Each structure stands twice: as C-alpha cells, then as structure tokens.
Amino acid sequence: MTHLLSVYTLARPVDTWASSPGAAWQDAGACIGSDPARFHPSGWGEKHAAQVADARAVCETCQVVAECLAWALDTRDGHAILGGTTPAERATILRNRQRRAKAAQRKAGA
Numbered sequence: 001m002t003h004l005l006s007v008y009t010l011a012r013p014v015d016t017w018a019s020s021p022g023a024a025w026q027d028a029g030a031c032i033g034s035d036p037a038r039f040h041p042s043g044w045g046e047k048h049a050a051q052v053a054d055a056r057a058v059c060e061t062c063q064v065v066a067e068c069l070a071w072a073l074d075t076r077d078g079h080a081i082l083g084g085t086t087p088a089e090r091a092t093i094l095r096n097r098q099r100r101a102k103a104a105q106r107k108a109g110a
Contacts, residue, residue: 025064025067025068025071026064026068028063028064029062029064029068030058030059030061030062030063030064031058031059031062034058036080038051038054038055038058039055039058039080039081039082040079040080040081041055041081052081052086055081056081056084059081059083059084060084062084065083065084066083067083068082068083068084069082069083069084069085069090070083071083072085072090073090073093073094076094077090078090078091
C-alpha cells in the first residue's frame with residue numbers, strides 16, 4: 001500500500017522509507033499532512049517567490065529541519081524546498097563543500 005508520509009516521500013511506498021537508515025526523523029516533519037505541491041514551487045517571479053516563502057514558513061516551524069537539509073544534500077534532490085532551502089541554494093552549498101574539500105586536499109598535500 002502506498003500513502004504519503006510527508007513531502008519527502010511524496011508517493012513512495014512506506015517500505016522504501018522504513019528500510020532507510022535514519023528515516024524515523026521524517027515522521028516528525030512539520031510538513032506531514034501538507035500537500036507536496038506546496039514544496040514544489042512553479043512559475044517565475046513574484047508567484048515563485050511567494051510559493052518558496054510559503055514552504056519556508058513550514059520549514060521554520062520544523063524540529064527536524066537540519067535532518068531534512070542533510071537528507072536533501074545527500075540525495076541531491078533538485079526539485080523541492082527541503083530543509084528550508086531551494087534546489088539552487090543546496091547546489092551552492094554542495095559546490096562550496098567541494099571547493100573546501102579540494103582546498104584541504106591541496107593544503108594537506110603541500
């Protein structure tokens with residue numbers, strides 16, 4: 001049987017998430033019961049900005065926002081507002097992490 005757990009799972013079978021290590025945090029998400037479309041802004045300009053702000057308002061009340069962000073970064077989700085961030089913001093975080101790791105490698109090898 002497939003049902004929604006939260007915005008993270010969308011319409012995936014519960015078994016998939018139940019077997020994922022550390023998936024229990026998702027049960028505490030403030031987005032539980034929200035329409036997943038709320039976290040997938042569409043359009044451009046002011047409409048898009050308003051939709052992002054609406055999703056972030058939910059994230060600001062969430063007790064597992066850090067876990068959500070870590071999950072979004074680990075899975076490289078490129079579509080939804082997760083952990084209070086947009087896909088573009090997460091891409092920037094990942095690029096910065098890669099740059100720091102490369103710099104640390106160069107420093108260690110010097």
